Amino acid sequence: MRVELLCTGDELVTGLITDTNSPWFEARLFELGVKVDRILLVGDVRPDITQALLEVASRADEVLVSGGLGPTMDDFTLECAAAAAGVPLVEDPRVVEWLKERYAQRNIPMNPGALRMARIPQGAEVVRNPVGSAPLVILRLGRARLFFVPGVPREYKALAEGEVLPRIRAALEKDPERVARSFRLLRTVGIPESQLDAAVAPLVPQHPRVVFGFRTHAPENHLKLMATAPSQAEADAALAAAEAASRKLFGAAIFGSDEEEYAQVVARLLTQAKATLATAESCTGGLIAQQLTAVSGASTFFMGGAVSYSEKMKMAWAGVPAAVLERHTAVSRETAVAMAEGVRAACGTTYGLSVTGYAGPTGGTLEDPVGTVYCALAAEGSPTRCERFSIMGDRDRVRLFAATSALELLRHHLLSGPSAS
């Protein structure tokens, strides 16, 4: 089965919007074992859209066409579709009804322009949009079935997920050339991409049905495993074997898989250990607190975070003695340790986590240049641990990797079996 995506809109060809709909839909199709053949983006130019529709219709079996279905003057995708198919646009009474109902529900008078959305190429099928006005339109053209959906991500996703994918899945089940695919994403931190690549190389010949791939998603690196086989059971088995071998290789550097987010994993480990946390951040400026509190229910384990950006607040909130700052400066092993212990004492938590460093672009010393970061973890009943990191890159990158380096101290401690509180 050949699948293509066609996206229309001036905003997509002038750099104003990044097309995030297509990667989302590609990933959903890939889970069904379908690799999209082409994605084509064109501006709001009638002859270009008509020409593109004729091209995809001559090549593909299933095509998702997005954008240009709204009520305004620059929405003319269906006009182009009618021109490509050589049929007129006709007002569909069902769509008129749906529009009337929708406007009535929202208590808005229906603008006559809205009726543009009811003008459908003759012979096309229409399906109601559960979250918007413009319906899904399905038109057969050339060898292809064309699905027209709005470009607004919420409506695109609702219709693509609820209406388009099930139809493609049904067609797939009848496809004699079908192959089964199975996919896993293994998320790592702390391993550079080149090292990941080299470490995986010996596995490749042992797993001929699996393609090993990599993607960088700073500060994480992801290992992607794609198994292809004649049947789903064989694909799943090949994937399971490759995943087991990869997990053996990387151990705890793999923090999660597929959709699992890093902060969620740390939150789960803390919750499982019935532990609580407080943070004292300097150069990361609240990034750790913000990441952890993005997890719903964070108040069960996160008690407080001191963004102690000045020396005064390092003393007041994180209990760093003036003498330590005086003797060792704000960016030092001693200060990081005092911050972690001080914030733990202030908040009365199981753990205290701290970061201090030079995020740049200015600052730093000869011994501790920009990119130097000290992270410390204070824990109930064990000595405070402190590590020094040298992080390359700009201010954003140093802050991002500094936050993760600190959280890694905590995650590894929790994995190695912390003392119960």
Next chain:
Amino acid sequence: MRVELLCTGDELVTGLITDTNSPWFEARLFELGVKVDRILLVGDVRPDITQALLEVASRADEVLVSGGLGPTMDDFTLECAAAAAGVPLVEDPRVVEWLKERYAQRNIPMNPGALRMARIPQGAEVVRNPVGSAPLVILRLGRARLFFVPGVPREYKALAEGEVLPRIRAALEKDPERVARSFRLLRTVGIPESQLDAAVAPLVPQHPRVVFGFRTHAPENHLKLMATAPSQAEADAALAAAEAASRKLFGAAIFGSDEEEYAQVVARLLTQAKATLATAESCTGGLIAQQLTAVSGASTFFMGGAVSYSEKMKMAWAGVPAAVLERHTAVSRETAVAMAEGVRAACGTTYGLSVTGYAGPTGGTLEDPVGTVYCALAAEGSPTRCERFSIMGDRDRVRLFAATSALELLRHHLLSGPSAS
């Protein structure tokens, strides 16, 4: 001039990577007055890439082709280019030299596979890559000039900016059909997109040379103005008139233009006022502190941020009296005011800014359901101001809009002329 972009790579058609190179390059071209006609993405399939190259070469004048130039087995874009052009691949001695130098500089032995990068379609021009190994390759095919660059964003941008854009600019200057364009992005907060649209409508007929567009970039909404005219002076004048009319309409809701980031604007206003700030955040969990400290030099105005996620830390760090929490709960006008005043006193700053609220998905009360947020601004020498907001959406959205709502209290106060510290 007709410009197209062709991007190759399996990761682009399976949802693993979002193509962010193209929007960047489109925007750079748009500044030159060039609207890209098509962007085409294809997977790592030899016949598909060859076919796509023949298609773009038959239609476009200038084409940027990216991806598949590296040293591994799945890098075969130049092979496809040679096939499309009907010429052999030949090893280019200059590229071999560049590769040797690069590996020597980095003290890495050169893998024989690296020489793949020196195999160039016969007759093509090569330009050294300043930040990577694979060179820029320029090949004439059909009516088009094809520029081949690596897909790695750093190398893509360095070569596109440094080598491709100047060549396109030179070609443009000879283009008889050239029109001049001028572009401005006006960034607003606090105005819903639909309101922006309706407010701008009366301006449209008064500025026939300007296209008004919108883009949502939560929590901001952007108004984009694009002027087209026969000469650059006329385009610039038309843009200036439309910009002045828009600024009159929206006043301080426009916080910046083009590349100006919100946090930078707040930082600049604080610095100009020689003022300092402390924050006390509950539901936003450090988001405000993190946004402000992302600005380089934040330590001159940002003294500290208390992420007081528990009642205990609201008392300890933000000086909220136990009686206030007891009587009014942690999410209340009284607590927000106490947090802003308390954190200002603790840090000794010009301003204290606070947020407390229900980010969801659980929590909230009948009077203050999920999405209710109280923000307060305490300032030297004026009464503390507090506002209540009702924010729709999921946890991430509530946190994001809550942070901006708080910062908006501060920004408007600074714009209206704060008392000097």
